[in-house]
Each structure stands twice: as C-alpha cells, then as structure tokens.
Amino acid sequence: MTPILDVRNLSKNYGRNIGCMDVNFSLYPGEVIGIVGESGSGKSTLLGCMAGHLRPSAGEVLFDTRAEGPRDVLRMSEPERRMLARTDWAFVHQNPRDGLRMTVSAGGNVGERLMAVGARHYGDIRAQAVDWLGRVEISDARIDDRPSTFSGGMQQRLQIARNLVTGPRLVFMDEPTGGLDVSVQARLLDLLRALVRDMGLSAVIVTHDLAVVRLLADRLMVMKSGRVVETGLTDQVLDDPQHAYTQLLVSSVLQV
Numbered sequence: 001m002t003p004i005l006d007v008r009n010l011s012k013n014y015g016r017n018i019g020c021m022d023v024n025f026s027l028y029p030g031e032v033i034g035i036v037g038e039s040g041s042g043k044s045t046l047l048g049c050m051a052g053h054l055r056p057s058a059g060e061v062l063f064d065t066r067a068e069g070p071r072d073v074l075r076m077s078e079p080e081r082r083m084l085a086r087t088d089w090a091f092v093h094q095n096p097r098d099g100l101r102m103t104v105s106a107g108g109n110v111g112e113r114l115m116a117v118g119a120r121h122y123g124d125i126r127a128q129a130v131d132w133l134g135r136v137e138i139s140d141a142r143i144d145d146r147p148s149t150f151s152g153g154m155q156q157r158l159q160i161a162r163n164l165v166t167g168p169r170l171v172f173m174d175e176p177t178g179g180l181d182v183s184v185q186a187r188l189l190d191l192l193r194a195l196v197r198d199m200g201l202s203a204v205i206v207t208h209d210l211a212v213v214r215l216l217a218d219r220l221m222v223m224k225s226g227r228v229v230e231t232g233l234t235d236q237v238l239d240d241p242q243h244a245y246t247q248l249l250v251s252s253v254l255q256v
Ligand SMILES: Nc1ncnc2c1ncn2[C@@H]1O[C@H](COP(=O)(O)OP(=O)(O)OP(=O)(O)O)[C@@H](O)[C@H]1O
Pocket: 014, 017, 018, 019, 020, 037, 038, 039, 040, 041, 042, 043, 044, 045, 046, 208
C-alpha cells in the first residue's frame, strides 16, 4: 500500500537552534499517528513543516495525491499547495480562533469551505452546514450565531466541522483538546475518535497529552530535542516504553 504521507529526512533549523532533525516516518491511509514530547521538543515545528506552514531546511514530504500519486509538497507551487490544503488536507489548530473566522456565522464558517471547493447552490450549502453542525453536536438553532458567542468547546467543534466538511483525506491536529476543561476534553475526544473512524481519516496529532494519543492514535512518535527517540504502536510504547525519556514521560503522567 502507498503511504498517504511519507516524510523523509525532514529537518528545520532556526538559525543555530534545531527545530526538528532528520525525521522519517510513513503514514498509511486510515491511520492516526500521534507525536508527543515535552514543550520545545519540536512537535509544532514538524507539524508546520509537513502542513506547509513552515519551510524546512532539508527533507521531503511526499503526499499521495489523487491525480498524480506521491508528490513532494515542499516542491509544489504555492497555488498547488493551497489547493491541496483546501481539498485534501485539514488543519485543526489548538486555538479555535486561529482556525475560524470569528466575524462570520457558524453556518458561514462551514459553508465557505464548501464554496472554496466550488459549491454554489445556497440550499445545498446550508443543508450541509446544518448536517455538519449536527455531527459536531451544535444545535442548528445556532447556525446564524457568530463563533464568538460560543463556548471554547463549541468553537473547537465548529472548527472541526469547518475542516471536515469538504471530506479531506489527511488531517493535521495541533493540540486539539488543549486549553479546554477536562470534561469538555473528554467529550471532544470521543467525538474526534468517532469522526476519524467513520470517515476513515488519516491524521497526524501533535499533543503533550498522552491520554489524547492513547485514545486516538494507532502509532506514536516520541520527540526529544528535535529528534524522534521512539516510535511504535501506541499501547506498546505507553505500556512498555523502551527509551529512558519515554519512560520518564509515561511515569510523570502516572504520578499526576
Ligand atoms: N520561530 C522560532 N525561532 C527560533 N527558535 C524556534 C522558533 N520556533 C521554535 N523554535 C525552537 O525550536 C525548538 C522546537 O520548538 P517547537 O515549538 O517545535 O516545540 P514543541 O514541541 O512544539 O513545543 P510546544 O509544545 O511548547 O509547542 C525549540 O527549541 C524552540 O525554541
């Protein structure tokens, strides 16, 4: 099977600082990989490089495009990459404000993504927006309200609807449950897990929360100082960590 994403020797320096160093992994269709590590370990840098938000210093990010098979997204033209970001990719930010348009209604936030990929029929767009608000457990009575009137959890669910409405094949998530109350986090995690499973999504999830990867990720990559120090099946890595740093991560959670 061709990986949907194949990352090869990806490195990013910030001047003399290492952001991430020599990262290699493949993600297969329908698979969810979690990237964990303490603050500053390079998770966001790696995610940003893969999603085209940051320019890596070296390496390749091969994405299995629908039309032409694997292409290095780092060598695509900007319009090509933007099109990919609209059609095949989704990016869920930690802070919903970074992923939503706060001055546009909830329905508009979902609908405008459909319009960006060519939808024109107002009735259809509205119907799909209603459907997606329902899927993320937002009452359709709130469709004309702005996200600024929503709770943090609702905003995050709306951001997810906005991202998934176009049927992406690959979702990047940056601390999707960060900054939310614990009870709200649990509900959001359940919702995300159901959506990922039902839609057969491939996903890369960056988090420092091992509970998030335990629930969502099939495989895990542990990062320290910009490098991957351990990879494996999530349960295997968490239940029987091999690297001293992973052992520390796991035991520090158990002590909480
Ligand atoms: N814009 C920047 N300029 C210089 N150094 C940076 C910049 N962004 C990140 N770094 C450095 O790169 C390394 C990796 O940072 P990164 O933000 O990717 O880690 P992280 O694991 O995502 O951390 P966090 O969980 O706190 O977001 C750190 O040493 C950081 O100081």
